[in-house]
Amino acid sequence: MSNPPQKKPHRDYWRANLSLLAKLLSIWFMVSFGCSILWIDWLDQFSFYGFKLGFWFAHQGAILVFVVLIFVYAWRMKALDRQFDVADSDHHPEKTS
Amino acid sequence: MSTQALTYLLVGLSFALYIGIAIWSRAASTKDFYIAGGGIHPLANGMATAADWMSAASFISMAGIISFIGRDGSVYLLGWTGGYVLLALLLAPYLRKFGRFTVPDFIGERYYSQTARMVAVVCLIFVSFTYVAGQMRGVGIVFSRFLEVEVETGVIIGMAVFFMYAVLGGMKGITYTQVAQYCVLIFAYMVPAIFISLMITDNPIPQLGFGAEVNDGSQQSVLQKLDGVLTELGFDRYTEGSKSTIDVFAITAALMFGTAGLPHVLVRFFTVPKVSDARLSAGYALVFIAILYTTAPAVAAFARLNLIDTVNNTPYAEAPAWFSQWEDTGLVAWQDKNADGRMQYRAGSALSPTKPAFTGARGELGERLLSNAPTDSANEVYIDRDIIVLANPEIAGLPGWVIALVAAGGVAAALSTAAGLLLVISSAISHDLLKQTLMPQISEQQELLAARLAAAVAVCIAGLFGIYPPAFVAQVVAFAFGLAAASLFPALLLGIFSTSVNREGAIAGMLSGLTFTFAYIVYFKFAMPQLNSAEHWLWGISPEGIGALGMLLNFAIAILISRVTAPPPADVQALIETIRIPASK
Numbered sequence: 036m037s038n039p040p041q042k043k044p045h046r047d048y049w050r051a052n053l054s055l056l057a058k059l060l061s062i063w064f065m066v067s068f069g070c071s072i073l074w075i076d077w078l079d080q081f082s083f084y085g086f087k088l089g090f091w092f093a094h095q096g097a098i099l100v101f102v103v104l105i106f107v108y109a110w111r112m113k114a115l116d117r118q119f120d121v122a123d124s125d126h127h128p129e130k131t132s
Numbered sequence: 133m134s135t136q137a138l139t140y141l142l143v144g145l146s147f148a149l150y151i152g153i154a155i156w157s158r159a160a161s162t163k164d165f166y167i168a169g170g171g172i173h174p175l176a177n178g179m180a181t182a183a184d185w186m187s188a189a190s191f192i193s194m195a196g197i198i199s200f201i202g203r204d205g206s207v208y209l210l211g212w213t214g215g216y217v218l219l220a221l222l223l224a225p226y227l228r229k230f231g232r233f234t235v236p237d238f239i240g241e242r243y244y245s246q247t248a249r250m251v252a253v254v255c256l257i258f259v260s261f262t263y264v265a266g267q268m269r270g271v272g273i274v275f276s277r278f279l280e281v282e283v284e285t286g287v288i289i290g291m292a293v294f295f296m297y298a299v300l301g302g303m304k305g306i307t308y309t310q311v312a313q314y315c316v317l318i319f320a321y322m323v324p325a326i327f328i329s330l331m332i333t334d335n336p337i338p339q340l341g342f343g344a345e346v347n348d349g350s351q352q353s354v355l356q357k358l359d360g361v362l363t364e365l366g367f368d369r370y371t372e373g374s375k376s377t378i379d380v381f382a383i384t385a386a387l388m389f390g391t392a393g394l395p396h397v398l399v400r401f402f403t404v405p406k407v408s409d410a411r412l413s414a415g416y417a418l419v420f421i422a423i424l425y426t427t428a429p430a431v432a433a434f435a436r437l438n439l440i441d442t443v444n445n446t447p448y449a450e451a452p453a454w455f456s457q458w459e460d461t462g463l464v465a466w467q468d469k470n471a472d473g474r475m476q477y478r479a480g481s482a483l484s485p486t487k488p489a490f491t492g493a494r495g496e497l498g499e500r501l502l503s504n505a506p507t508d509s510a511n512e513v514y515i516d517r518d519i520i521v522l523a524n525p526e527i528a529g530l531p532g533w534v535i536a537l538v539a540a541g542g543v544a545a546a547l548s549t550a551a552g553l554l555l556v557i558s559s560a561i562s563h564d565l566l567k568q569t570l571m572p573q574i575s576e577q578q579e580l581l582a583a584r585l586a587a588a589v590a591v592c593i594a595g596l597f598g599i600y601p602p603a604f605v606a607q608v609v610a611f612a613f614g615l616a617a618a619s620l621f622p623a624l625l626l627g628i629f630s631t632s633v634n635r636e637g638a639i640a641g642m643l644s645g646l647t648f649t650f651a652y653i654v655y656f657k658f659a660m661p662q663l664n665s666a667e668h669w670l671w672g673i674s675p676e677g678i679g680a681l682g683m684l685l686n687f688a689i690a691i692l693i694s695r696v697t698a699p700p701p702a703d704v705q706a707l708i709e710t711i712r713i714p715a716s717k
Contacts, residue, residue, distance in 0.1 A: 045713050052712075056221055067214045067388070071206055072380050079371070085343030085353040090371045093206035094198075094429040095339060098213045098422050105220045105415035112225075113408055116714055123229075123407045123714040 048119040055111055059104050066092060066100045135532035136280070142533075142540040146316050147293055150547070153312060154297030154305040162580050165302030166233040166559050167402040172307055174409040178416025180310035181400045183317065183548035185212075185417070186424060187263070188270020191317060191545035196520035198432035199439075202370040205432065207380055211387025211613070213418060213425050218392040220414030224401040226628045226711045228410035233402065234556070235395040235620065236564040242627040244704055245635040246569055251642050253560045255619040256395045260553045261593070262612045263396075267550035268598025273518065274542040276461060287598035290547065291591050298551045299587045303403060306551045313544040318423060320541020324525040324534050325427045328434045331528055342430035346437075358437050365444070366479035366510075370433065379669075382677030389683055390613025393621030396552040399559075407714040435520045438527050443513060444477040448497045451475065454526035459500055462488060463516035466499050469506050473497060480509030488514050550594060558586035611653050614679025618645035622686040631708050633690050636697040641690030649682035 070078060071093035078089030086095075116122040159165040172180070190212070198205030230238050235256060240249030268287055275286025297305040322338075329341035333354060346357050359369045368374055375383075391397070400417075401410045442452055448466060458464045465488035466475050483504035491501045522542065525534045562583035567574060574582070619642045626633040626641075653675045656663060673681060 045709070049712055059221060060217075063214065063217045067210050067384065068381060071210055072377060072384060075203075075373075083343075084340075085345070086355065087371055090203055090355070091343070093203060094209060095342070095426050097210055098425055101213050101217050102415065102418050102422050104217050105411075105418055108221055109408070109411040109415055112411055116408065121713050121715040 044119050045121070048115060048121055051115050051119070052112070055108070055115070059108055062100065063104055066097045071097050135535050138532050138536035139539045142536045143543055146312075146540045146544060149312055150293060150309045151296045153308045154301045157301050157304045157308050159300070159302035159304045159580070162233070162563070162576050162583065164304045165580055165583050166563065167399070168303040168307045170231075170403060171405055172403040174404050174413035175416050176307065176311055177400060177404050177409075177413045179314045179420055180307045181397060181413070181417035182420035182424075183310040183314035183544070184400060184552040185397055185421060185549070186314075186317065186545055187549035188267050188273075188542065188546035190424065190428075191321065192270055192273065192518050192521050192542055195428040195431045195435065195524075196517035198429055199436045199520045200517055201374075202368065203373045204375045204380060205429065207375075207383040207387065209425055209429060211384045212391055213421060214384070215388040215391025216414060216418040216421070218388060219397065219401075220411060220418070223392060223398065223624055223628070224410045224414050225407045225714070227398060227624070228401050228404060229407050229711050229714060231402070233399075233563050234559050235398050235624070236560060237568070238627065239620075239623055239638070240564070240568065242704065242707065243623070243635045243638045244701065245639065248623075248635060248639050248642075249564055249568065251639055252620065252623070253564050255615065255642065255646060256560050257557055259394065259612045259616045259620075260396060260557050261597075262615075263394075264550050264553040264557075264590075264594045265597035267546045267553070268594050270546035271543060271550075272598050274522070274539055274546070284599050287595055290543070290550075290598070291595040293547065294551060294554065294591050295588065298554050298591065299584050302583065302587075303399075303555055306555055307403060309551070310548045313548040314420060316544040317541040317548070318420070320537040320544070321424055321427060321521075323537060324528070324530055325431050325434075327530050327534065328438070328524065328528045329430065332434050332437065338427045338430035338434075342433060354433055354437065358433055361437065361440055365440070365477065368479075370436070376672050378672050379674050379677055382673040382680045384677075386614045386617050386677050386679035386683075389617035389621045390615070390679055393616035393619070393624065394613075395560075395616075395620065396549075396556045398624075399556055400552070431524065432520065435524050435527065438524075439515070439520075440477060442527055443475055443515075445474050447474050448499055449473065452527070452529075454523050456498070457526075458519055458523055462490065463519050465490070465502055465514040467502050467504065467506055467512050467514075468495070468497075468499070469510070469512050476510055476512045478509060478511040480511045481507055482509060482511040482514045483507060486514070554587055554590045554594060557590045558583050561586040561590075611649075611657075611675070611679075614649050614653065614676065614682065615646060617679040618649040618682025618686055622683055622690060626687070626690055628708070628711060630691075630694075631705055632699055633694045634697055634700045637690040637692070637694030640693045641686040644689045645682045645686030648685055649679050652678045652682075 070089065075089035075093060078092065079087040081088040083091050163169055194208055197208065227238060232238065236249045236252035239252040240246060271290040272286050275281055297309050325338040326336050329338040330336050332346060333341035333344040334347045335341035335344045342354060345351060345353050350357060355371055359371055362370055373380065401413065404410050404413050455464060467482060483502065484507045485504060489503045491503045493501045495501050522538060525538055562579055566582050567579050622645065623638050623642050626638065656675045
């Protein structure tokens with residue numbers, strides 16, 4: 036197959052990637068800027084395992100969600116790579132400059 | 133064996149390990165030197181990234197800062213971890229696909245301009261040097277307290293060790309030493325944390341002990357008890373914030389986006405074999421980071437409780453040994469304002485000016501006398517935040533080997549980060565400045581030699597910073613993030629996700645973001661420090677958080693200018709397409 040820019044499968048792959056990013060980054064925003072900063076005082080009325088809930092998000096919970104987000108991303112992208120047949124090889128491109 | 137001897141032993145052993153690794157993994161080519169040959173396993177890279185990332189500031193200072201500011205400390209916890217989500221999702225895989233040696237490489241090629249490359253080099257050097265100065269000071273503090281050598285000697289020993297593995301091994305040597313350093317530092321951080329969690333709550337897992345009940349029979353949770361004790365002494369509650377929401381928002385954003393734009397972290401993702409490895413590697417890195425970052429707030433709360441228990445209303449004559457030892461280093465001080473021989477620990481600054489100025493004489497009880505004027509506050513104790521982690525094992529009465537371990541961990545944290553920073557500085561000089569711009573005719577061997585020389589010079593300059601620390605180092609380190617967020621992050625992000633942003637837009641964006649942020653910080657921190665308060669700030673955003681605004685400015689200007697100038701040429705469009713698709717060539 037020739038290699039013109041913006042082939043259709045590539046365009047679809049990129050769209051699928053962007054939509055995954057949008058979902059994951061909204062969760063990222065909600066747990067960090069949302070639960071841990073903007074809504075922290077409201078969440079603090081709930082108690083969670085000895086913590087006020089908002090405080091827990093700010094000092095513990097958000098970090099745990101971040102970790103999960105990256106692994107979900109890596110896993111979903113690997114599936115997309117395969118689906119659109121764009122997975123990379125093991126080979127490191129030999130470039131010296 | 134005495135604590136002192138144990139400390140020498142542990143720190144010495146860790147140095148021997150790092151140097152051994154350096155000799156084993158010498159760099160033979162520029163590719164080895166810049167990106168460790170590009171064959172690092174994602175798990176090893178994750179660990180190295182974590183060590184690279186967690187600096188003396190994370191290891192020594194962060195828990196201390198959180199300990200004293202309570203809930204608002206979340207800006208560091210969120211900012212310095214949340215940035216990895218951005219890094220993993222928005223930058224790392226694409227930069228890996230691009231597959232060259234440095235961050236300015238990407239900016240230079242994507243924006244088809246040597247000027248853009250040079251602007252990126254300037255941003256990189258500025259960000260990295262401010263950051264490295266803080267690391268050298270961290271090395272100095274650890275050496276002066278634990279090994280009881282002069283700060284200068286400590287810095288020189290640190291420089292010699294760096295020299296061995298950074299100059300010889302380049303990225304390859306650094307990567308494997310960082311893996312070892314991560315193991316040392318995380319072990320050193322967790323052991324005292326587990327001990328203290330057990331002591332206060334009977335729960336061995338600090339993250340759980342943080343929410344558990346205190347084991348003194350009061351049936352209060354750690355945070356309830358802490359809130360209670362603090363309000364009694366006139367402090368704010370630990371679980372309530374005192375910064376404005378907009379400021380917390382802006383600081384968190386500046387630290388997050390800054391994290392994603394830090395060259396020494398980005399370049400680590402050039403070292404893995406594949407795009408999918410880069411994604412995974414960022415996940416591993418954050419796991420390794422999160423182990424420390426979820427422990428730190430627990431340590432902060434335990435340490436504060438412990439500190440109040442041991443110090444407040446204790447007669448100086450019966451003060452624990454660590455108090456006078458740290459008094460000798462000037463990090464704690466006591467002024468007996470009410471002449472009752474007891475140390476009252478209350479809210480407010482004990483001394484005026486805040487930092488202790490010792491007269492050199494000793495009082496009746498053996499305390500170091502101060503020339504500071506007493507303040508109106510009933511507080512008599514000055515405590516530097518840095519000692520929360522360093523003195524925590526002593527405050528909690530832990531055995532000597534734990535104290536020695538913390539010293540080795542502090543050195544590992546400072547060395548690993550400084551090494552990563554020095555490497556990006558030297559590769560920016562040898563690769564971007566010399567090979568790509570000034571002297572394109574030099575051979576690979578000459579470029580490698582230049583890289584080693586640049587690393588050696590950078591080590592010496594960093595050492596000078598450590599021996600003669602500029603008074604403002606501590607403040608400047610936090611600003612490195614704001615500057616990275618306002619300058620490099622938008623150029624990288626737009627370079628990948630926009631096909632229309634062009635050379636003119638990127639250069640104007642980087643320069644305006646950098647200038648705006650730099651000017652705001654200089655104005656409030658150095659030129660007009662008396663105006664540095666919420667009512668004078670732009671929309672209530674402190675200089676620490678202004679990078680977030682600088683970043684928005686950078687985005688706006690880059691997009692606007694790109695609209696009115698010529699779009700990027702076809703070969704750049706093709707480059708963007710290549711970066712986005714893992715398989716394409």
